[in-house]
Amino acid sequence: MITVNLPNPMGEEHWGFWIALYFFxxxxxxxxxxxSVLFYDKDQGLVRRSALWAFLGVAVGAGLLxxxxxxxxxxxxxxxxxxxxxxxxxxxxxxxxxxxxGLLWVYLRPTSRGVQQGxxxxxxxxxxxxxxxxxxxxxxxxxxxPLLPWLFLASAAxxxxxxxxxxxPHEKLSRLVIASALVEGAVLALHLIWTxxxxxPGVLALLxxxxxxxxxxxxxxxxxxxxxxxxxxxxxAALLTLVGAFLLRYFVVMAGQV
Amino acid sequence: xxxxxDYAILFDASRCIxxxxxxxxxxxxxxxxxxxxxxxxxxxxxxxxTAHTWISMRYYEGLRPDGDPYFDFIRGSCMHCTxxxxxxxxxxxxxxxxxxxxxxxxxxxxxGCRSCVQxxxxxxxxFDEARGVVHKCTMCYDRISNGDQPACVKACPTDALTxxxxxxxxxxxxxxxxxxxxxxxxxxxxxxxxxxxxxxxLYVLTEHPSQYDLPKAVREAxxxxxxxxxxxxxxxxxxxxGLKFIxxxxxxxKGGGQ
Numbered sequence: 001m002i003t004v005n006l007p008n009p010m011g012e013e014h015w016g017f018w019i020a021l022y023f024f025x026x027x028x029x030x031x032x033x034x035x036s037v038l039f040y041d042k043d044q045g046l047v048r049r050s051a052l053w054a055f056l057g058v059a060v061g062a063g064l065l066x067x068x069x070x071x072x073x074x075x076x077x078x079x080x081x082x083x084x085x086x087x088x089x090x091x092x093x094x095x096x097x098x099x100x101x102g103l104l105w106v107y108l109r110p111t112s113r114g115v116q117q118g119x120x121x122x123x124x125x126x127x128x129x130x131x132x133x134x135x136x137x138x139x140x141x142x143x144x145x146p147l148l149p150w151l152f153l154a155s156a157a158x159x160x161x162x163x164x165x166x167x168x169p170h171e172k173l174s175r176l177v178i179a180s181a182l183v184e185g186a187v188l189a190l191h192l193i194w195t196x197x198x199x200x201p202g203v204l205a206l207l208x209x210x211x212x213x214x215x216x217x218x219x220x221x222x223x224x225x226x227x228x229x230x231x232x233x234x235x236x237a238a239l240l241t242l243v244g245a246f247l248l249r250y251f252v253v254m255a256g257q258v
Numbered sequence: 259x260x261x262x263x264d265y266a267i268l269f270d271a272s273r274c275i276x277x278x279x280x281x282x283x284x285x286x287x288x289x290x291x292x293x294x295x296x297x298x299x300x301x302x303x304x305x306x307x308t309a310h311t312w313i314s315m316r317y318y319e320g321l322r323p324d325g326d327p328y329f330d331f332i333r334g335s336c337m338h339c340t341x342x343x344x345x346x347x348x349x350x351x352x353x354x355x356x357x358x359x360x361x362x363x364x365x366x367x368x369x370g371c372r373s374c375v376q377x378x379x380x381x382x383x384x385f386d387e388a389r390g391v392v393h394k395c396t397m398c399y400d401r402i403s404n405g406d407q408p409a410c411v412k413a414c415p416t417d418a419l420t421x422x423x424x425x426x427x428x429x430x431x432x433x434x435x436x437x438x439x440x441x442x443x444x445x446x447x448x449x450x451x452x453x454x455x456x457x458x459x460l461y462v463l464t465e466h467p468s469q470y471d472l473p474k475a476v477r478e479a480x481x482x483x484x485x486x487x488x489x490x491x492x493x494x495x496x497x498x499x500g501l502k503f504i505x506x507x508x509x510x511x512k513g514g515g516q
Contacts, residue, residue, distance in 0.1 A: 014385060038502060070370015070390030077350040079371050089373045090349035124494050132486030136347055136479050137376035139405050147489035151404050153497050172505055179326040183497065226508050256376075 014256045018068045022061035023130050024159075027152060028242065029057025030127040031160025033103065037120040039172065041113055046168060048107050051150075052115075053163070054123055055103035062089040062096050088136045090133065092129040109195075123247045127156045140258040141202035147187050147192035151252070154184035159245035162226070162238035178230055185223060186238060188248075202255040211251050218247040259456045260340050262425035264359035264401055267411060269333045270431075270462040271470070272438055273447070274418035276301065276315060284313045284335075285414035286396060307334060309386035312395040313410055318470065332461070333410075333419070336361065336382040336395035337493040340455030343479035344374035344383050344394075353383075353392075359424070359458045360397045368392055377478045379454075397458070427460055434462045444488040454478060 033054035036047045066075045081095065084090040102119035105111065110152075112141040131149040134142035142148060157180035165173045196203045206215040222244015260266065266399070278462035290310045295303050301317040313335040321327055342361050352367035353374050363374075363383075368391040374383045375392060383394045402421070406412070411421040420430060431448045431492045438446035443464045450457035453476050461467075467474050 014375050015437060034498075036499060068373075070385060070387070070392075071368065074350075074367075076370045077352075077367055078371075079352045081367060083450075084349055084351060086346045086480055086483065087373065088486070089347060089350045089371055096314060128343065128490040128494060132483055132490055133488035134376075135489075136343075136373075136483040138343060138379040138473075138476070141375060143477075143486075146485050146489040150493040150497070153490070153493045157497060169456075172509065175508060176501055176505050179499070185499075245348060251474055 007202060013254060015253055015257065017250070018064045018186075019138055020246070020250040020253040022064045023152070023253065024138055024246040025057040025061040025064075026237070027127050027130065027156040027249065028159040028163055028245055029054040030123040030182075031153075031156030031158075032163045033123050033160070034120055035157065035160050035173075035176065037116050038138060039176070040206045041116065043085045044110070046164070047116060049167075050132070050164065051103045051106035051119070054098060057094055058103065062100065065096075088129060088133040092133055093124070095122060095125040095129055098122050099121060114154075124153075134252070134256060139202075139255070141195050141199035141258070142252075142256040144198035145191050147191040148195065148252070150171060150187045151184065154187055155182050155245055155248050158184050159242055162245075165238045172251060174230055178227060181227055181241070184248075186231035189236065199255075202258045205239060205258045206251055206255050208256075214247045214251040214254070218251065222247050260359050260424045260458055262423060264400060264424040264458055265397060266359075266410065266422060266424040266427035267397065267459045268420040268422075268427045268431050268434075268462065269459065270418045270420070271301055271332060272434070272443070272462060272464050273294065273416050274315075274331045274333070274449055275313055276317060276329070277393055277412040277415065278315050279409035279415060280333060280419060281311075281315055283312045283338070283409040285311070287401070287409035288312065290348060290397075295342065301473070307384060307394075309384040309393040312336070312382075312393070316471065327480075328464065328465075332463075334380070335410075335459070336378075336397075337380055337450060337453070338395075338458035339395055339453070340457070341478045342454065343377035346479040346483075347373040347377040351374070356399060358402070361394075362396045362399055363392055363394065365389070365391045378480050379473045406407075409420075424458065431460045431462050438462070438464060 012118045033050045036050040040046050066072050069075060078093040081122055099122035102122050106119050128149050131152040135148055136142060158177055161173050161180065166223040192203050221240055226237040226241045293304045293308060293311055298305055304311050304314055307314050313333060316332045316334050318330045338361050340357060340359065345355060345361060349446055350367050350369055350372060352364045356362055370385060372385050372392040373384055382393050385392050399407060407421045413418040435446045435448055445466055446464050449460060449461040449463055449467050463470060
């Protein structure tokens with residue numbers, strides 16, 4: 001029996017730093033692919049390049065997940081040990097495999113728009129299932145409001161747009177990132193208000209407690225500052241947005257387990 | 259609703275003296291290692307269940323509004339739910355119902371993903387870092403499937419714990435509540451009849467379940483996930499269409515102005 005314990009660099013939670021990093025990688029790169037298919041399908045070079053990033057994000061993220069398992073060598077049990085569609089973890093594992101294969105295909109070969117849109121649906125499932133995974137738990141910070149999928153999808157659009165913008169400065173992307181960042185901020189505020197009665201310790205940990213550095217770091221450095229800088233220094237704004245997207249995933253994952 | 263012939267345990271809080279014989283018997287029979295603990299100002303010790311503590315008695319003391327002191331105990335452990343969130347969320351089928359409605363984990367299949375840990379509203383499933391799998395109360399399946407009682411029930415000196423078929427245990431619980439109400443415990447109630455499809459561990463309580471930190475009206479994991487998928491679907495459609503509308507309408511307006 002081989003067990004691996006990849007230590008959480010910042011805590012002793014069941015789902016911690018590595019899970020948050022996976023959420024960030026898959027969410028950001030998946031979001032970039034989604035945006036390129038939605039808005040830039042005439043630029044096949046960009047679609048294929050973002051498919052490669054998303055493939056790498058999904059592959060590295062899935063690697064982190066496997067290493068974080070208590071029994072990493074049994075990861076095939078996820079796929080080959082029966083049919084468990086009620087388990088979001090099981091569905092998510094299949095989404096990862098299918099989206100990974102689809103993204104690699106889009107990158108490697110010229111594909112039709114229909115194929116690219118089909119893979120985009122898989123990428124959206126990878127981005128979105130992570131929120132549903134958290135909602136299936138018994139943790140009130142994750143499931144007392146139905147807004148977590150909105151938060152993760154809006155954040156994927158913001159961070160994915162920022163990632164594209166680093167390589168592909170385009171005015172349309174700037175408007176897109178601003179719009180989705182505004183949605184993201186509103187959804188986050190609503191989520192905190194909605195979950196506060198059921199998940200008071202988690203919300204307080206974010207606002208004034210041990211997770212305040214991540215929460216306010218996101219609000220100030222990863223969200224407010226990029227909005228301010230968007231028209232002044234787009235590259236810096238994009239980088240800060242990416243930092244913010246990680247902080248968001250991190251404090252959401254941690255606040256559920258306070 | 260559990261099958262009338264299923265295995266079941268009754269914990270009668272009105273008969274419990276808080277001696278922890280059940281807690282110790284559980285450790286001994288299941289060969290669970292001792293926990294390093296400290297005095298936290300409560301008899302509840304260890305303060306919560308772990309991979310090596312499958313029963314932990316919780317103690318509640320204070321003054322009632324009328325000035326009477328109270329000292330109440332509850333047996334914290336797995337409730338063996340009929341619609342068990344741990345079973346639903348398990349991606350490999352390792353966590354499953356066995357004959358008689360008992361929920362156990364198959365250590366040879368478990369991958370240590372901790373979905374079940376996050377899903378349990380009773381905090382009864384825990385991850386064993388050394389072995390990379392989760393552990394919890396098995397209702398002493400090795401004993402009951404051979405015609406014996408669970409170790410905790412056998413050890414109880416005051417008949418606060420009773421083992422039998424679900425039909426017998428439920429009838430006994432309802433009879434005890436009737437007797438307690440006659441004796442003036444107006445708030446006496448049975449806990450576990452409605453929760454998660456009916457639990458195979460029933461509690462007779464003299465106070466409202468919230469007095470013992472027991473969750474009421476727990477949503478089933480299937481329903482939580484369904485809400486999540488619905489919300490994610492709406493979010494993806496609304497965000498995709500909304501961003502497309504915002505970005506391209508601006509483009510169309512600009513195009514018209516030229």
